[in-house]
Amino acid sequence: MLPASLIDLSDFSSEEWQKIVSLALKIKEHPEAYFGRCEGKILATLFYEPSTRTQMSFQTAMLRLGGQTIGFDNPMNSSVAKGENLRDTIKIISGYADILVIRHPMEGAAKAAALNADCPVINAGDGGHLHPTQTLTDLVTLMQEKGRLDHLTIGLCGDLKNGRTVHSLIKTLAPFQNRFVLISTKDLCIPQYIRDILDANGSSYEEVFSLEEAISELDVLYMTRIQKERFASQEEYDAQKDVYVLDKEKLSHAKGSLRILHPLPRVDEITVDVDDDSRAVYFKQAVNGVYARMALILTLLSSEEKTPVPTGKEIKTATCRNTKCITHTEPYLPSCFQECGDMLICDYCEDRFLI
Numbered sequence: 001m002l003p004a005s006l007i008d009l010s011d012f013s014s015e016e017w018q019k020i021v022s023l024a025l026k027i028k029e030h031p032e033a034y035f036g037r038c039e040g041k042i043l044a045t046l047f048y049e050p051s052t053r054t055q056m057s058f059q060t061a062m063l064r065l066g067g068q069t070i071g072f073d074n075p076m077n078s079s080v081a082k083g084e085n086l087r088d089t090i091k092i093i094s095g096y097a098d099i100l101v102i103r104h105p106m107e108g109a110a111k112a113a114a115l116n117a118d119c120p121v122i123n124a125g126d127g128g129h130l131h132p133t134q135t136l137t138d139l140v141t142l143m144q145e146k147g148r149l150d151h152l153t154i155g156l157c158g159d160l161k162n163g164r165t166v167h168s169l170i171k172t173l174a175p176f177q178n179r180f181v182l183i184s185t186k187d188l189c190i191p192q193y194i195r196d197i198l199d200a201n202g203s204s205y206e207e208v209f210s211l212e213e214a215i216s217e218l219d220v221l222y223m224t225r226i227q228k229e230r231f232a233s234q235e236e237y238d239a240q241k242d243v244y245v246l247d248k249e250k251l252s253h254a255k256g257s258l259r260i261l262h263p264l265p266r267v268d269e270i271t272v273d274v275d276d277d278s279r280a281v282y283f284k285q286a287v288n289g290v291y292a293r294m295a296l297i298l299t300l301l302s303s304e305e306k307t308p309v310p311t312g313k314e315i316k317t318a319t320c321r322n323t324k325c326i327t328h329t330e331p332y333l334p335s336c337f338q339e340c341g342d343m344l345i346c347d348y349c350e351d352r353f354l355i
């Protein structure tokens, strides 16, 4: 039984998400065979944060499948501006649409939405936490470019702390036999929970500072933008920006078979002259986002029996310590946690703390 919603790709078995990736590649080959498959269905896009690719690729995907779309891309033009809570907005829109896509600045918001929705919910990015449909896009691109998702040396470079695309990709690929080279400054290294997932899977990984030193051994380089909007101050952002810039000189030390991915948007972490290098596949990757999302919409709308969003144990006396967690702005949400030894793991944002 498939999960009803896509909040975290880890809620799907690897067979289930691999089927979605294969379907995306099939759709890419013969898109016309899938036109009209969602006729009469409505997809709602609720974007509480800016987006170009994710929002428009979802809209394109639904239109190509013959369905229609509704939604907002500025919550201040919706009843959110009048103080409506997430629960009520979701309740109402899930009564209008057949499937709902949400992007929100708070971590765990998509899960909170799914718990209150009467239709499938897709997480299109919840703060600095996860971005599973970007991961589907990345996996389609890796299959297309490398023909496999294992035995790869994958470098991830830039804002590994706040980059939700990085977290989702590592979580999904950790159980496969890949080697991760995590390239960042100390301040922007991966969160502890991602390190714990790598350890639990026995994954090989190293955390390094220098892109120059790491680049020659990589099969895949996943560049990311420094996530300005997640910084507490301009000074903190200024201290991190421009540390990593992939240019032609650095690329001259890389393998001919390297593939450079980037979820985009790019700021200045890849110079524009790299775009002409055949190893740069980020624009192809953005196009794959449409096929990945067509495959996902088709899968979620066609599965008959679905498992509800998994929830942990409600502990009324406990509060998540992560100030960016949705439980702080939507206080009616049940305080649910997974218990792990002497730690509690927040069900929404995965922040973990000692009891």
Ligand code: NCD
Residues within 6 Å of the ligand: 053, 054, 125, 131, 134, 164, 165, 224, 225, 227, 263, 264, 265
């Ligand atoms: C990413 C995101 O929103 O997390 N963009 C995207 O969806 N393609 C990456 C980013 O904004 O840096």
